[in-house]
Amino acid sequence: MSTGQTMGVAILGSTGSVGEHTLDVIARHPDRFRVVALGAHRNAEKLAEQALRFSAPYAVLADTGAARRLEQILRSRGAKTRVLAGVEALEEIASLPEVDSVMAAIVGAAGLRSTLAAARAGKRLLLANKESLVMAGPLLMQTVRAGGATLLPIDSEHNAVFQCLPRNTVPGEAPAGIKRILLTASGGPFLDTDGARLAKVTPDEACAHPNWVMGRKISVDSATLMNKGLEFIEACLLFGVPPERVEVLIHRESIVHSLVEYLDGSVLAQLGAPDMRTPIAHALAWPDRVSSGVESLDLVKVGTLRFEAPDLKRFPALRLAQEAAREGGTRPASLNAANEVAVAAFLEGGLNFAQIPAVIESVMSTSSAGEIRGLDDVLAADAEARVRAASFIRPRAVHA
């Protein structure tokens, strides 16, 4: 570690849901963790409060105008924090020598470059930004290996799987003896909603997740089951298992965060209250264990744990992601980009909920997969899918 016994941490996406949960855990352990850098998009006010509270040496906003505002706020409050602006500055703080661990918690494709920078710099990479793995999986895994980075999954499901695997597991390589990975899904707020009503649900209803408090994009992804689809792709890459050995189970209670079945019939699971501070604390302290502020699991109070198969007819986004996982190459990048455009359009009122998977399917059926030889291939597939998705959105009526 860079200074004494404390671990220097950079949080990319610090103003978001995962970012704030990370700061909550760090605040409980000033003897172990030290905030070195904070990064976000344009929320200058919240980033300033965080930088002041944690005496962060660096703060970055991708938006240059917002970074100027941040500079003014911090100077007026007498803070010594160095303010940087722009996308490159996020890569810079992910690579600082005084940073040991990088929490990659920017939402969407915007997190890709800084996630790759942390991997290249050989950091402990705490990966919440699942989109970067979905888009550029083989490239990111290769960069992790080449850079000597330590990859620790933050998504609660993958963190659960990681906890159920042998200690010496190599990222991207399935350990011997594994039969299947079982990913659990809460099912989101519309699990029992009639197919016809899905066209009428509002963004606020879609973002009201029954068990987890999260950012709006991932909340919509949870409601369409695309989140589970992205996690399906993520699981194949992180644990080196083919798609046919990953199964999705709807588990309404969100208590069993995922399971690993071994060849001898043993099934190991990780359980806990649905609170992101558990996987965050696990990854921050790994291989040690520290307190996270999460309440103890009261199984008597929970009473029943239910499991059921997902309905791919009402929630086709999961099927589309599974198909993209099987095809590989740039296919998942196209899926991710089409999803980001469709979700943004839904949140802005330009698309109804049921049209989200329809737009993604239109993009997928009019484009083909290419090989990933480098970042340019990923970015080209991403850009092309965004243009196509936008072209499918414009002519649609919201209340079709």
Ligand code: NDP
């Ligand atoms: P939020 O929407 O709550 O926060 C997003 C963060 O990303 C904010 O800090 C935002 O900054 C920043 N950001 C957005 N766009 C850019 C950009 N162009 N450049 C730089 N920063 C940007 O998201 P969540 O915390 O919910 O999710 C973050 C990631 O973690 C996602 O990939 C999600 O899938 C994953 N994840 C989230 C979980 C959760 O419980 N929330 C669980 C598991 C995974 P600003 O505030 O300035 O806009």
